[in-house]
Amino acid sequence: MKNLRYTLLGICISAMGWMGCQPDLLETIPNDRISKEIFWQTIEDATFAANAVYPSLDGTSLFSYDGLSDHVLTNHPFNANVELQRGFGTIASGRYFSEWQNAYRAIRRANDFMDNIDQVEESDQAAINRLKGEVMTLRAYQYIKLAMLFGDVPLITSGIDIDTGRSITRDPVSQIWDFVADDLSQAAEWLPYQNGGRVGKGAALGLKARAMLYAGRYEEAASAAKTIIDSQEFALYPDYFELFQYEGENSQEALLTREFAADVNAHNIYATAAPWSQIPGSTGSLYVPTQALIDLFPMANGLPISDPGSGYDPRNPFDNRDPRLYQSVFLSERTPLPDGGIYGSTPGTDGSDAVQITVYSTATGYNIRKYVDAEDYTNPSNSGLNIMLMRYAEVLLTYAEAKVELGQIDPSVFDALNEVRQRESVGLPPVTPEQAGTVDELREIVRTERSIELAFEGFRLFDIRRWQIAEQVMPGVPMGRYYEDNGEWLQIRLDGFDRSFDPNRDYLWPIPLREQELNTNLTQNPGY
Template identity: 85%
Template sequence: MKKLQYKVLWVALSIVGVMGCQPDLLETIPNDRISKEIFWQTLEDAEFAANAVYPSLDGTSIFSYDGLSDHLLTNHPFNANVELQRGFGTIASGRYFNEWQDAYQTIRRANDFMDNIDQVEESDQEAINRLKGEVMTLRAYQYIKLAMLFGDVPLLTSGIDIEAGRTVTRDPVSEIWDFISSDLSQAAEWLPYQNGSRIGKGAALGLKARAMLYAGRFAEAAAAAKTIIDSQEYALYPDYFELFQYEGENSQEVLLAREFAADVNSHNIYATAAPWSQIPGSTGSLYVPTQAVIDLYPMANGLPISDPESGYDQLNPFENRDPRLYHSVFLSERTPLPDGGTYGSTPGTDGSDAVQITVYSTATGYNIRKYVDEEDYTNPSNSGLNIILLRYAEVLLTYAEAKIELGEIDQSVYDAMNQVRQRESVDLPPITPEIADSASELRELVRTERSVELAFEGFRLFDIRRWELAEQVMPGVPMGRYYEEEGDWVQIRLDGFDRSFDPGRDYLWPIPQRERELNTNLTQNAGY
């Protein structure tokens, strides 16, 4: 035993002696993570760091923004959106915190990239600038959402430590828009139009056009949109339905998309949107259209259904309507389902998705058809369908709206709107000066056009805020489809699900309480 003790002591003393001779022996580089000491050396390192920012782009969450508007109902009663729709959101609501946290996590990654990219010793400066442009665009994407959701927010353009994070303050939203405009302009200079599957010049310019439209800076919005239009790099995909199916992926209409791949990087947008009957063993129908959006689709002759000359028949409400309605919504027994059957939602019947047939079936009698691809039917939670975040139709409508708000109504405004309306698979009659020539008439038309063209793509919440329409369209009981019951024509009413909107409070979300507990310098928005 004593001999063993002596040996242990000798080994211990030997180790101490060696350590004394080699003071840096324990200063090793961790082998379970990438250290800054060995990173930021090659162009490949820079590409890896830029790639780490891409996953922050929205995916299936696009529906959740419309799910807080008048156009989609959050159909599952225990979903976090429900309390917000009904006006019950508080400073502790998880949805507010998650949006804030996700945005600033992305901004932190982007700032880390921008703080370190110039350490890379690379002779190909064009490649370095291209990566900078991609990351700056991704950072701006998050700031656009933060500005629209929260108003004044901290503008962080470089990395900060924990202590600094406890003292930052909110910057005026005007400064956020200034930063977005500047960063996206610089990014556009560095980016090529075609950049493989990565962010290109069109995404930077398109997001700038969107941001400046949201900010009410119409001249900048129109200029950015016109640069894209004049480039002739993009065009409308002829088939509106296929645009949101696998056939339309990577088409010339897409400026920015979140890319996915089945079995590798998949999502569940099919399971989120499809009718309950099309998702064996799952829930489905998380968000469902309301009558409010259905009524915005004009007749095939271009007239609104409210026009006595339109030919609209309330007893046959889906006849001769804008084709985009059929492509975007599961409507009635005429709509084919992915399993080969037909959609049936009439209450009190044995239709495939009759209202109240289950707790998860549609409550309004409608379901979203965009992004419901029959290829995903057999594996609904393993979709590899790309999610479009910016497309050429939006650019055209942004240009038209900005020019109308500027009072610069010329033929280019009509051309932009009519390109969208006269897509090959839509083919509505053109808007002409004889139909509408005043700013007020054209404003109404372009807003309607935007609402139906971009339905369920995540724009409605922001649009009704910037148009200051939310207090008009949000309050009240959500309404569903009309149907015949005992000889009477009745409409589904979701009594007990009253939505509310306080214009003195609800145009902005509150700064999350958890953030204000960590940083008392963050002031709160009015009404919270």
Template identity: 50%
Template sequence: MKIRYIFPLVVGLGVLSGCEQNLLDTVPNDRISSDIFWKTERDAILASNGLYPALDGVNIFAIEGVTDISHVNQVFQVESNIEKGIHDALNSRPQTEWTSAYRGIRLANDFLANIDKVQTTNTALIARLKGEARTLRAYQYTKLVGLFGDVPLVTTTIGIEEGRTLKRASSAQIWDFVLKELTEAANDLPAAQTDKGRITKGAALALKARAALWAGRYQEAADAAKAVIDSKTYALYSSYANLFSYAAENNSEVILDKQFIKDTYSNNVFASMGPYSQRTANNTYVPTKALVDAYPMANGKDITDPTSGFDPKNPYANRDPRLRASIFVQGDDLPDGKKFDPRPTSGTADAIGNTYLATSTGFVLKKYINKEDLTTGGNCGINIVLLRYAEVLLTYAEAKIELNQIDATVYDAINQIRQRADVKLPALATGLSQAQLRDVVRKERLLELAFEGLRLFDIRRWKTAEKTMVGDVYGMTYADGADLKTIQIASFTRVFDPAKHYLWPIPQKERELNPELTQNSGW
């Protein structure tokens, strides 16, 4: 069964800690007092449940939306300014991600400060719950460093005045902390949990592999990924096309996801990301031509290769199956059974230019868009996957390539993904150089993990954003009579300044609250 979140309980406990003593003389009836909580094993489990809502959810699409493979569909959204390189420390997207991450860190710190008050002889349970909290806290710090670089490292509960004097710890210090935490947490976590969605040993090790890769600590990344692989706990799901469907929830590939329940704890992924024609959907962030063109032909050749068989007049035929599994393209079946036709001349609700809510590129995300949510687009129960086995395989391969430890296991890790049962791309040619394999694994990350919230972190750590995040934004190419026309987003140019844009600015509000917070270079 899924975790039943009790976030209000944990918030209530945090709020109570600052109350004056005379207010605690009576037990409040609108929250649980710390005087009567933290007594039993059940208290510990319920409190741990309250840590999970701080995990990322549909916000991963906003983070993905400001990369080369996506476009902010409504230009008045705050993320559009990030695309155009005109954002500043007042932009609400960095503020939202900062606030959300430190909220999760505060909840974990509060939990770890109180869990030992529980009266039990079940030390294994307490150790497991601590391991979950430490992993969830490490998850937030991994994201914070990827977005902001140096940030305050807070590992205990603090008061308001302490919060006004926090200084930024170096990224290296935070990576040291994160990797140590995840190593120790993994030792206290089980390979599987009865409640779906809870942190496992595999989740801690997979997150360690991700963090070490982002930190450039490739041997640690390879070792952590290898530990996940050798555990034999996970396997690639047979169908990439169905990987993000309700039927595939909690499948063998999922290592960590955020669990949702329709009507109880739901998300709005269909409403925010689905095709405009599908009732309440409005294409908030849409795929770009850069992403669509990156998918090779089914024979493995790039569409720019004259021998690939690519037909510009029939551009989606015989392509890597992950293209149509990930993105709605012209001619695809929509959840309501109609055909997707975004051509400006199509006369459909999805036609480019029909409304500012319709896709501006002619492409729409297909991952997570399920027909079960057609009539309730703002009330979806689909889980959002945050870590899956395919990423672990690619992390292992990339780390080994960067270490120049290229062997059969590197090829095997990549080929497993390329040759998934419903993908079946040709196996890689052997004997590739380190530089060639680096290009291969980076492209596989792009294709396999598109719109899963990782692209921004990848193009930052690879230092490729200065090349991919500049210039005009393009969409679909379509036939207009005998002519082929390519959509270009009107009056929109991306700008990326490598002197500043590889990190987001520290939010201005945070610096006003805490004068000790310095600003990132260039901001």
């Protein structure tokens, strides 16, 4: 036993001596996570890191932006949007914080990629540059939203530590636009138009056109849009309704989509938008159209319903209208439902979705039809339908609007505008220079076309802000459909749901309270 003790002691002393000669022996690589020491080595690693930024793109949340506008009502009274729509939002409101947090989480992932990508030893520099272009485009997508929602925000372009995060300040929104423009220009140089379903040149240039339009930099907006148009890489899908159904996925109109797959990476846009009657055991009708939007759709002859010569009949308001109205909205007693029935919303009836038949049925008498695909009827929370984030029609309308704002009204403006209006399934008469009239009249035509074509795609909130018309269109009681009751013609009024908009405050959201508590250097927007 004595000899055994000496033997063990000797082994221990030898082992300690050997370990003492290897100071890095205890610096082991963790096996419960991916470590930087072994990760940034191959093009596959870089691709995985780029993939981690893609989930930050909007999905069903697109509807929620329109749900804060005059064209869409947030239909569930307990939804977080309601207090904002009514002007009751405070710096402690969760919606403000979640938008800020989600955007900067995505930016952090993108910055981590950009900080480390050059460690990858890869002979194919074009492949590295493509991934850089993808991530730069995805990061710009977030900064565009932040700039439109909050104005001045911290411009963070590389990884930061906790102490820095508690001391950063807001950068002028003009610097955000400069950064976005430069990054997207560089990304566009590196990216091909066709990139295997990933972010491509069209997305980079399209986002630059969008950002510059939002920023009021119309020359740059028109130039980026024109580059896409001249490339002939994209085209309008012939059927407007199918464009937002499974049939229209991955069409030549799509520049940027958030891709989903049933059972793997699904979403619930069907359950969010579809009429209550089409959501067995669920709620539905979270966001519903208002009459303000319905009234924008012209007659099939192209004339607005307010024109005495349009042929509009107030007692038959849905006859002979722009086909996009039927393709975008469930209308009363005339639109087929996914279950094979007929949509019926007339108050006081036993229609499928009569107003007030349940707390979840539409309050305005309308429901959104875009993205409601009958294929999802049996499993409404397991939709694999891709969500369109940018499409060619937006590019055409961006070009037309930017040229109008520049006063450069030439045939190309009417070509872009009329290409949208004359989609095969729409077929509205073209707008001519004689019909357009003055610059102000043409501006209204372009804005109306944009509001109709891009309805329910997340643009209206940002448009009424940059057009500085929110205080004109937001306040008051939301209005719904007209209907007949015992020979009397009535209109739905959502009394008690007055919306408000303070132009001295509400053109920007507040910096969230939790962010200011963590960093007192973050100044607050006026009025909060």
